[in-house]
Amino acid sequence: MLLTLTTTAPAPAIPASDLGFLLHKHPGRAQSYPVAGGTAHVFYPEATDERCTVAVLLEVDPIALVRGRKGGGEGFALGAYVNDRPYAASSLLAVAMARVFRTAMSGRCDDRPELAAGPLPLTIRIPALPCAGGPGVAEQMFAPLGWRVELTTIPADPEFPQWGDSAYVDLELRGSMRLADALTHLYVLLPVLDNAQHYWVGPAEVDKLVRAGGSWLATHPHRDLITRRYLAHQGSLVRSAVDRLTELDGSEPSALDAEPSVADAPGTATTPPSLAVLRRQAVLDAIQKSGATRVLDLGCGEGALLAALLGNPAYAEIVGVDVSVRALERASRRLRMDPPSWDAAGDATGAPASASTGHPGRGRDRLRLFQSSLTYQDDRLAGFDAAVLMEVIEHVDPPRLRALERTVFGSARPGTVIVTTPNADYNIRYPDLDAGTHRHHDHRFEWTREEFRAWARNVAEANGYVVTFTPVGEDDPEVGPPTQLATFVLTSSPTTGSAA
């Protein structure tokens, strides 16, 4: 909520306090402006010929911030009330700054045009800057633009040293920079570092980004990260419901969607194709080999595999199932189902939520998405040639695996079941992964090859399947492949097996 910008005299003849002309704000007065989320105060802690500092203090009104939201969306998470908006330099501050320094940001100054056009020795301080992704990100963002970045980390709570540092840094930027450029840098990068937009992202945001970042964003080495974060995804009502439940429990809503602890491919993106791509291909190969035409993707997530299946006209019926409504919504968007559709109801008799598009050729009407849970029996899952559980079982608590087995192998009983899961033996090949930790924080277990095979053989035997194993990714002679894949083929007609 606080940002100060200091300049020293750019040339012997020019007083530092001329900054007031560039900003169109008189150094002798404190001024206040109503802005989105509260009131922006502009004042000068010092304004001499040698040195001039302007401060923007955004007084956030936390109550108005919440009440201003319509429809109850995100506003019904407790985080909306106890949050850092009133203190941290967030997107709100960026918006406030753009509002109070609008003219300066455009580079116009009729009184001192040459001063506005040239570089000034600037020091910017932001005492509480949220830095999503760690302090290094601030360096990555500002340094390529010509700033010298100095930052001090802030402990979460000095009384609880075990909590380590907070996500905030006390940031100081020094550089010789045109004022307008400095301001646009802040305008774009504050929300990016914050990574939590306070307003909905709409098409207008794209224009704003292009306008503000046009001159420098295109060549910024981290352009993609900046764009992605700036144009953050829009939430939904269901999302906030899930978040709310998560929060009730004293957990963090964001934990639901956290990034994996390690990148899928060892050695980052330098060794394409990534493990995710290899795994998908291995699964596709296995499906094709099974001769299946009606395929079930259990735990389809955002639909990466579904997209690949859609690309092959041999698959006559493709069904994506996930327990997360949010994932299904994204899959629906990603697969351009129009209108976005997924079947929330347990009503198996209802019309299938299939998508039809004007797409030429084999349409998307072969695809259906619906919500289900693998720990509940579901008649809608019966009758498929093949089912895929790609990176799914490790997200299920071990005591609940039996319910999953019953649902998939006992009740749905597809002709072929393809299961992939991480190979824990391989984890020592990830230098960044601490021993004993998992590749993803939501993994409830990661099995060694021996453990996976023992499980798979038991499941196969109990349910009348035979199982074979295929390595996915580089098959390390010592620790095996990063991903293990099992193909189960049904051998007996349905017995009472584990369903009885």
Added chain:
Amino acid sequence: MTESPTQVSAGESGTAPRPLALPELSLVALVGVTGSGKSTFASRHFAPTEVLSSDTFRGLVSDDDNDQSATKDAFEALYFVAGRRLTRRRLTVVDATNVQPRDRQRLVELARAHDVLPVAIVLDVPERVCVARNQARPDRTFESHVVHRQHAQLRKSLKHLTREGFRRVHVLRGLAEIDAATVVRERLFTDLRHEPGPFDAIGDVHGCRSELESLLGMLGYVLTHDAQGQVVGAHHPEGRRAIFLGDLVDRGPDSPGVLRLAMGMVANGDAFVVPGNHENKLMRALRGSKVQISHGLAETLDQLDKEPPEFRSHVQEFIEGLVSHLVLDEGKLVVAHAGLKEAYHNRSSRRVREFAMYGDTTGETDEFGLPVRYPWANDYRGAAIVLYGHVPTPAPEWVNNTMCLDTGCVFGGRLTALRYPERELVSVPAEQVWYEPVKPFLTPDPSAAGDSAHPEQSHGSVTDAPRREPDVLDITDVLGRRVIETTHHGRVSIREENAAGALEVMSRFALDPRWLLYLPPTMAPCATSTRAELLEHPDEAFAAYRSDGVTQVICETKHMGSRAILLVCKDERVARERFGADDGRTGAIYTRTGRSFFDSDLTEQILARVREAAEAAGLWSELTTGWLLLDAELLPWSAKAEDLLRHQYAAVGAAARTALPAAVAALEQSAAAGVDVGELLDRTRSRVGNAEAYTQAYRRYCWPTDGLSGVSVAPFQLLATDGATYADRDHQWHLALADRLAQADPELIRTTPHQVVDVSDPASVESGVRWWESLTAAGGEGMVVKPLANLTRSRRGLVQPGIKVRGREYLRIIYGPDYTEPANLTRLRDRNLGRKRSLALREYALGLEALDRAARGEPLWRVHECVFGVLALESEPVDPRL
């Protein structure tokens, strides 16, 4: 076995009043040419809504009753409506000519698809009468040749109606007979809903007469003997009646004796019998059909050979008169030899009879050549109790409100009866192994399951008990919009989108539903205080109860922890038998959303301590239970919520403590330079203080824990034990019980300080207020005010089970550090409590319902439905600060 088709046609008497018997649930096809008076007949004997006329449907789809081009559409609509009516058990009359076999076939199929009996009533009217009637009707343009053709078709049809599948055919010849006819609706043979019991349902006897006599004796029946000393009946002095669940015969030593006894009891109104597959086969053998003599049938036939021939024919007659299944006691009890799924209850069709005798088979066979059987009981969701036999099982168990009572007497097991409605099991052991099972009895083998669909194909698999997994939950148990009937608060609706959200949380994070007997309800805060500095104050809570007519309330300290439910089993055996735990777990400790607090090691350590405390306090024996379900608070909050505290609460503090002093410094510098910064500086200084106070507030919830050390549990209510719930015990009883646990293990278990307040006594109220002030002055979370008596109803319905009154400092971590600033507080007073209160009551009612269902030993899905409902309601958007 009964219900063989009958064709009744007019006798000589012609015009005598002629009652036409119809099963009260049937699909009636009127058959007659145009102009034969079908519609008149229908309107005379049936309600207008019962009659679906093809003319009416032509009109409905085309606006013209006579538009023959609309016929196809009209019939599609008619069949659809007829189908829906039959699903809803409504008698349905189809008023169409139905003179063509194709049309009638469609109706027979429709009836079969809904397992109701198809009936035909033929109006056979002379052709000239029909022609004359048509000519008299201006709206009819039929040529007389149409009538002629239909008449010919009708004549041709008459002899085939029974073969076509109509179970009853009434032919009315001539106008006089039609006029004289009356319709009599008959109860279905299966419909004994008017029989209230009590009953004693007895599993498969298989010729074990001696054991049967012993069992009847144990049940209190008095046997009657004939002149030869043979047992020919049994009567219960209190009027109880026996229900034989089929398979009276075969394999055992005295099938004729068992039949004699059962037949005598039925004849005297002392028993009901449903047929088993063995009776069915015996009947066919007695009729002289070719059947494979196996599975103990040989013994029965040998034994019957020693009986007089009239006994044999009596047996044949008896079996032929048996009805596939019976629905008793207002529909609350259903009996069938092999069980019956709900859709078939009180319906009649071939597949219903086969299901009732053979179970849910498909005709497929597995790799062993054994019939494929589906475990229908796992999917059973009906309200009626279903009792059955057929598959020998070591010990009878409730599976979703159903129970198999065949305990393999003939194989050396036991003969078992269930007393209804008492639900008590009574059994006698077999006197010996009468029939050697092919595989050892009492050895569960999941690969085989009971008798076969086709008796000729059985291979002795009857000895295998099926593996039972009644805890299978179906997605339709939870997904979609649901309405749950609760004892205490009527119908509670769950919205579809909330169920969708809850499904994700339940599936991804919650414990195995077998442990989740309960989730705690949300709790409403008191009405907003009118005092300047405060949002909440005890006055409002006391006033709320006063207006509900509750005088005695109890104030309980609000522990600074997390709500926790503890399910503690007395030992591993209880955990295994009651909760199906096969991994050594002996209970669970879970959060408001059903998540386990700790890993299984730490959970077990805590459970062990609570278990020992319960032992030391004598609770196991005092409550005669093998498990306890405790409502508790688990401390510290940081034990569960450390990440949230660190990443959200501490983060806000860190940002505030960094940014605000910097802002104050900048403002002071500016002020020192002579700039008028107005009230902004004072305000910002005040906020520095707020940030400090806020930081202090959350810090009270954090202390380090290491394993068990540092963790404590504060139980405050006993929710349920084996067979009992305690919502009607007053809170002092509950807290006294908790105190005894705390005494036994003071290190782990802490007590809940409390104070009773009489809200009608100002001095008592004053003392309650002072107590709250002392609790919160030190930064305490506050207190919960509850009706002392616990579960309380007022004129307006269920009373809030608790109202929380939170402390001023604590609320900083709810409403934000600066909420106490006057400008903020004024606006925050405007809080909408209505939804929260309504939600609290609905969740409370669902929670009580879950507990009652669990204590009654109801099927898992019935408990889970309520528990899931609480979670779904919790995802409703309600101001989370309340």
